[in-house]
Amino acid sequence: MDLLAMVLLLVGSLFSLTAAIGLLRFPDVLSRLHAATKPQVLGVLLVVVGIGLRVGPSLDLGLLVLAGVFQLLTLPVAAHMVSRAVYRSDQVAHEHLAIDDLSAGAQD
Amino acid sequence: MITAIALAAGTVLAVSALLALVRVVRGPTIINRIVALDVMVSILISALGVEAAYNRHTTTVPIIVALALVGFVGSVSVARFVARDEDGTGDEAGAPTTLGVDT
Numbered sequence: 001m002d003l004l005a006m007v008l009l010l011v012g013s014l015f016s017l018t019a020a021i022g023l024l025r026f027p028d029v030l031s032r033l034h035a036a037t038k039p040q041v042l043g044v045l046l047v048v049v050g051i052g053l054r055v056g057p058s059l060d061l062g063l064l065v066l067a068g069v070f071q072l073l074t075l076p077v078a079a080h081m082v083s084r085a086v087y088r089s090d091q092v093a094h095e096h097l098a099i100d101d102l103s104a105g106a107q108d
Numbered sequence: 109m110i111t112a113i114a115l116a117a118g119t120v121l122a123v124s125a126l127l128a129l130v131r132v133v134r135g136p137t138i139i140n141r142i143v144a145l146d147v148m149v150s151i152l153i154s155a156l157g158v159e160a161a162y163n164r165h166t167t168t169v170p171i172i173v174a175l176a177l178v179g180f181v182g183s184v185s186v187a188r189f190v191a192r193d194e195d196g197t198g199d200e201a202g203a204p205t206t207l208g209v210d211t
Contacts, residue, residue, distance in 0.1 A: 006113040009158050013117040013124070016151045020124035023131045023147055029139050032131075036143050040150040044176070047157040051169070054161040063169050070176040071153075078146060078180035078187075085187035086139055 001053055008050035015043030028093035029086045037079040044071045114162040121158065125151045142186045149179040 022035025048068045052061060086092060087102060094100065128151065131144040153175050156168045 002110055003113075005161060006110050006117070009154075009161055010113050010117045010120070012154055013120040013158065016147070016154050017120050017124040017127075019147050020127035020131075020151070023144055024127050029137070029143065032140065033143055036147045040147065044150050044153050044157075047154045047161075048172075051157050051161045055164055055166060059166045059169065063173055067153075067169070067173045067176045070173065071150075074177065074180035075146075078183045081184045081187040082139060082143060082146075085190045089139075089190055091137060091139060 005050045005052075005054035008046050008053065012043040012046035012050065015039035015046065019043070028096055029091055030083060030093075031096070033079055033083055033086075037075055041071060041075050044068070110162070114158060117158045118155070121151055121155045125155075138186060139190060142183045146179065146183050149175060153179075 016039060019036050019039035022039075023032050026032045026035055045068050048064050048071075052059070052064050092100075125148060128144045128147045132141050132148070135141045135144060153172050156172050156175075160166065160168045160172075
């Protein structure tokens with residue numbers, strides 16, 4: 001059980017590493033956001049499950065569940081607001097978009 | 109074995125924090141920096157979690173909850189600030205830009 005918990009922690013850390021590499025390598029803000037947000041959610045959830053498995057019933061598990069739920073609730077909101085600000089301040093690299101559903105010409 | 113895995117996880121987290129810090133320093137706009145700082149917050153949560161799980165203590169679990177709850181406030185407020193700033197400096201003189209109509 002301890003080994004499983006530590007492996008979960010390691011996999012969660014590797015998700016953080018993929019987020020950081022994507023942050024460094026991807027060309028524009030929206031693709032960096034794509035690389036950054038999903039590993040944040042899944043990696044932190046894996047880490048939380050790992051803590052729960054390793055520490056066991058001596059811990060108040062409600063706090064851990066609360067941490068996971070807060071992460072699931074808040075991160076999509078933050079990513080949505082950031083991408084909205086990116087589009088509205090026109091920092092989108094349009095040559096990287098296959099289709100722009102928000103542009104005025106795409107509504108017909 | 110457990111110690112080796114914990115050390116590996118800590119090293120991976122340190123490397124990813126360093127890479128995110130490189131993006132914070134280099135990022136051409138404030139949006140890039142705030143995305144990288146968001147990643148830094150989750151790396152911090154993961155690091156606290158690895159340490160708490162390795163030492164089998166629960167002292168830092170409330171800090172993890174607080175970071176998971178508050179971590180998004182910074183990026184949301186900066187995103188609002190950037191959008192508002194762009195609204196104020198509309199590039200076509202006098203014309204209400206379609207970008208700022210339905211905030």
